[in-house]
Amino acid sequence: MQDIWVVAETNCGVLAGGTLELWGKARSLAQSCDGTVTAVLLGADVAPLAAQLAAYGADTVLLAQDPELAQYRTLPYTAVLTELIGARKPAIVLLGATSQGRDLAPRVAGRLRTGLTADCLELILDRDGLLVQTKPSYGDNVMVDIVIPEHRPQMATVRPHVFPLPEKQEGRSAKVEEVSVELEASDLTTRVREIIVEEQQASKLEEADVIVAGGRGMGSRENFALLEKLAHALGGVVGATRPPVDEGWIDAAYQIGQSGKTVAPKLFIACGISGAVQHTVGIEKSKVIVAINKDASAPIFNFATYGIVGDVRDVIPALLQELGASE
Amino acid sequence: MHIVVCIKQVPATLDVRVDPVTHNLIREGTESTINSFDAHALEEALRLCERFGGKVSVISMGPPQVKDALRKALAMGADEAYLLCDRALGGADTLATAYTLAKGIKRLLPPYDLILCGRHAVDADTGQVGPMLAEELGLPQVTMVKKLECDGKSAVAWRESAEGTAVWEVPLPAVITVGSEINTPRYPKPIGIMRAAKKPLTVWTAQDLDVDEDKIGLKGSPTRVARLFSPERVSHVEMLSGDPEVAAATLVRKLKGNKLLQVQGGC
Numbered sequence: 001m002q003d004i005w006v007v008a009e010t011n012c013g014v015l016a017g018g019t020l021e022l023w024g025k026a027r028s029l030a031q032s033c034d035g036t037v038t039a040v041l042l043g044a045d046v047a048p049l050a051a052q053l054a055a056y057g058a059d060t061v062l063l064a065q066d067p068e069l070a071q072y073r074t075l076p077y078t079a080v081l082t083e084l085i086g087a088r089k090p091a092i093v094l095l096g097a098t099s100q101g102r103d104l105a106p107r108v109a110g111r112l113r114t115g116l117t118a119d120c121l122e123l124i125l126d127r128d129g130l131l132v133q134t135k136p137s138y139g140d141n142v143m144v145d146i147v148i149p150e151h152r153p154q155m156a157t158v159r160p161h162v163f164p165l166p167e168k169q170e171g172r173s174a175k176v177e178e179v180s181v182e183l184e185a186s187d188l189t190t191r192v193r194e195i196i197v198e199e200q201q202a203s204k205l206e207e208a209d210v211i212v213a214g215g216r217g218m219g220s221r222e223n224f225a226l227l228e229k230l231a232h233a234l235g236g237v238v239g240a241t242r243p244p245v246d247e248g249w250i251d252a253a254y255q256i257g258q259s260g261k262t263v264a265p266k267l268f269i270a271c272g273i274s275g276a277v278q279h280t281v282g283i284e285k286s287k288v289i290v291a292i293n294k295d296a297s298a299p300i301f302n303f304a305t306y307g308i309v310g311d312v313r314d315v316i317p318a319l320l321q322e323l324g325a326s327e
Numbered sequence: 328m329h330i331v332v333c334i335k336q337v338p339a340t341l342d343v344r345v346d347p348v349t350h351n352l353i354r355e356g357t358e359s360t361i362n363s364f365d366a367h368a369l370e371e372a373l374r375l376c377e378r379f380g381g382k383v384s385v386i387s388m389g390p391p392q393v394k395d396a397l398r399k400a401l402a403m404g405a406d407e408a409y410l411l412c413d414r415a416l417g418g419a420d421t422l423a424t425a426y427t428l429a430k431g432i433k434r435l436l437p438p439y440d441l442i443l444c445g446r447h448a449v450d451a452d453t454g455q456v457g458p459m460l461a462e463e464l465g466l467p468q469v470t471m472v473k474k475l476e477c478d479g480k481s482a483v484a485w486r487e488s489a490e491g492t493a494v495w496e497v498p499l500p501a502v503i504t505v506g507s508e509i510n511t512p513r514y515p516k517p518i519g520i521m522r523a524a525k526k527p528l529t530v531w532t533a534q535d536l537d538v539d540e541d542k543i544g545l546k547g548s549p550t551r552v553a554r555l556f557s558p559e560r561v562s563h564v565e566m567l568s569g570d571p572e573v574a575a576a577t578l579v580r581k582l583k584g585n586k587l588l589q590v591q592g593g594c
């Protein structure tokens with residue numbers, strides 16, 4: 001029997017949306033090996049969240065509460081997690097591949113000297129009960145299956161929005177176990193001075209359901225502003241290829257692709273984008289891609305679900321009109 | 328200040344496929360380059376040293392051809408370069424890589440104030456080496472940093488977070504991994520390239536590093552690659568024809584059908 005752990009991520013006391021899918025995945029892994037799912041919940045006042053974790057599929061919730069854990073910091077979180085893992089020896093530990101999970105997981109794996117796979121897109125158990133972790137490399141051009149044969153736990157961070165959100169079963173209960181937290185002064189040398197909450201923020205790109213992205217084909221900063229309108233009308237966020245960033249039409253934080261962000265929205269609208277591999281590696285996990293380009297042979301159409309051959313300066317205003325959004 | 332920058336050499340193009348028969352990687356072209364985020368890390372190190380004085384060391388683990396990347400780093404302005412190069416180091420995963428880099432940094436480069444890495448390498452895309460290196464060295468870390476201020480004793484780092492940005496304060500020495508927002512890397516100038524030829528580029532083998540044989544290379548790597556394959560990518564595009572107005576109307580209808588539209592702006 002395998003015990004599968006998922007580290008719950010909270011931000012300002014709320015469970016992170018992009019990591020809730022992990023519970024569904026952990027449940028199905030547990031089912032295939034007759035195992036159990038344990039949630040590890042760290043924070044200052046997070047006990048009320050345990051019921052949600054139960055509803056999403058945890059059998060046990062390990063609750064580590066301390067004022068020093070109020071905000072995420074690498075070292076105190078690492079100390080608590082490695083202590084718990086060392087004492088209870090789970091077979092598998094999963095975290096979200098978020099800015100928090102990708103900071104914490106390698107520190108924990110390093111301290112435990114075990115294997116960790118980053119940004120997984122699929123996880124299955126093979127016949128021997130070994131976790132097969134599928135991760136992309138070279139952008140998303142190559143997939144690699146990775147196993148951790150001899151070290152425990154087998155650790156992985158999992159890309160948000162890849163697995164379906166599990167059905168919430170209200171009233172499902174879990175065993176909640178409060179664990180003690182002991183921190184050393186050396187764990188507390190880092191201080192969080194401030195959290196800056198950004199509304200239209202670039203880091204929302206990775207979480208966004210809808211992204212309206214523009215490329216060089218938008219032609220000018222003024223035309224680029226059309227994308228804001230379309231994004232607003234669709235409840236989405238604006239993104240860009242590299243040329244608009246180089247031209248100064250938009251901040252570098254909004255660049256998507258090999259040297260920018262990797263995104264996985266439900267709807268991605270590519271406006272005046274040719275579809276160079278350095279860009280498309282960042283958008284392949286989008287569910288539906290719409291491409292608007294005046295060149296019918298642009299490679300972006302090979303990636304698209306729906307394609308419109310036309311000038312963005314005509315098609316976007318027509319779309320805004322159709323959506324009932326004033327220009 | 329003494330700043331150490333960890334540099335990885337990566338293929339210049341990510342247009343890589345897996346041969347369906349041999350399962351080997353097929354690379355278009357063989358050119359290599361400095362991992363883009365590492366160039367940002369080096370740029371940040373150079374700017375800090377221009378302000379506070381000191382030196383910048385670059386270090387890399389890899390095959391002999393990585394000297395090209397190190398020479399380029401020297402041409403950009405780094406003062407000295409170290410290559411950890413040995414067959415015994417081959418096949419290293421992130422844990423073994425971090426261990427080896429830590430050995431190089433610890434034994435041969437102290438004292439140091441800051442260690443900078445890229446937020447991730449664009450080929451393997453893990454972002455794990457920085458934090459694992461920090462653990463090996465017993466130093467605090469800040470990852471995914473988009474702005475950095477530093478007074479020589481401590482650093483303030485603006486890092487990406489779910490809410491937007493988290494501002495962390497860390498005592499030095501520390502390991503910091505940076506993103507592309509932090510700066511624009513300089514290009515090497517001809518004079519820099521000339522000077523680089525005279526700067527020290529030292530190569531160390533596993534023996535020079537006094538490493539534990541069980542912690543390096545394939546043997547020191549808990550992860551194993553079981554399979555390499557190309558993701559399936561079949562074009563299923565449906566072209567929507569007609570005037571812009573007609574195409575736009577069709578698209579909106581399709582997206583509504585797919586439950587992808589919750590129109591906000593409006594009538």
Ligand SMILES: Cc1cc2nc3c(=O)[nH]c(=O)nc-3n(C[C@H](O)[C@H](O)[C@H](O)COP(=O)(O)OP(=O)(O)OC[C@H]3O[C@@H](n4cnc5c(N)ncnc54)[C@H](O)[C@@H]3O)c2cc1C
Nearest residue numbers: 215216217241242257258259260272273274279294311312
């Ligand atoms: C190491 C490296 C890393 C890189 N990293 C990234 C990255 O992270 N992200 C990234 O995006 N790029 C990256 N690039 C750059 C990448 O190779 C491409 O150059 C870039 O993606 C092209 O952007 P684009 O599609 O906007 O521009 P272009 O390739 O110039 O395409 C513009 C398109 O717009 C169309 N068009 C023009 N006018 C109109 C109009 N009026 N209406 C409709 N369509 C129109 C054209 O037909 C064309 O297809 C990287 C390159 C390198 C070498």
Ligand SMILES: Nc1ncnc2c1ncn2[C@@H]1O[C@H](COP(=O)(O)O)[C@@H](O)[C@H]1O
Nearest residue numbers: 333334388444445447448453454455456
């Ligand atoms: N072989 C290496 N030599 C030097 N630095 C490395 C090496 N591998 C990774 N790094 C550093 O660690 C960062 C993250 O790499 P990775 O964890 O492989 O995504 C890179 O941006 C480099 O700064």
